[in-house]
Amino acid sequence: MRWTKEALEYMNNVPFFVREKAKKKVEEWAKQKGVEEITVNEVMEARGKMTARDVSDPKPQKPKIAVVRCHIVSEVCPGIGCFNSFNKREQQFARYGPEAEIIGFFTCGGCSGRRVSRLIEKLLPYELTHVHLSSCMLLDGDYPRCPFKEQIKKTILAKGVEVVEGTHH
């Protein structure tokens, strides 16, 4: 498959550890469309297709989970409650079998969840299936519950990924 110089340069924006995989995806997409030379336009169009899971994609074989947690609470919480609950398959993780994996654990980036969209996109090529909103986002305690929860949830659902509310409560 031919690539223009500009398209190859554009791909340098993709992190190096997923760049080859992303290039293959663009080439597969271009082949399906009968495109013979990949320009920046093709890359951007393919990227648009890849940043949301296509409902016709085959369902991934095993649950691959990410946990989004509150940036403010992360100052005082190393995440032990979430991991303990996952390791024992308790509370909101009781639905999974031993084959489930946590593939991402990150904070929202601060109000109003500014980095959730970008980080979910980064995990889509790794067959992310579920995103848990950590219990710290949902409960009123030392910190108030997240006022942006619904907005964050919509952002994740729009990527074609299931959302589960809670981790260890």
Ligand code: SF4
């Ligand atoms: S958006 Fe919600 S989860 Fe994120 S820092 Fe603000 S209150 Fe916490």
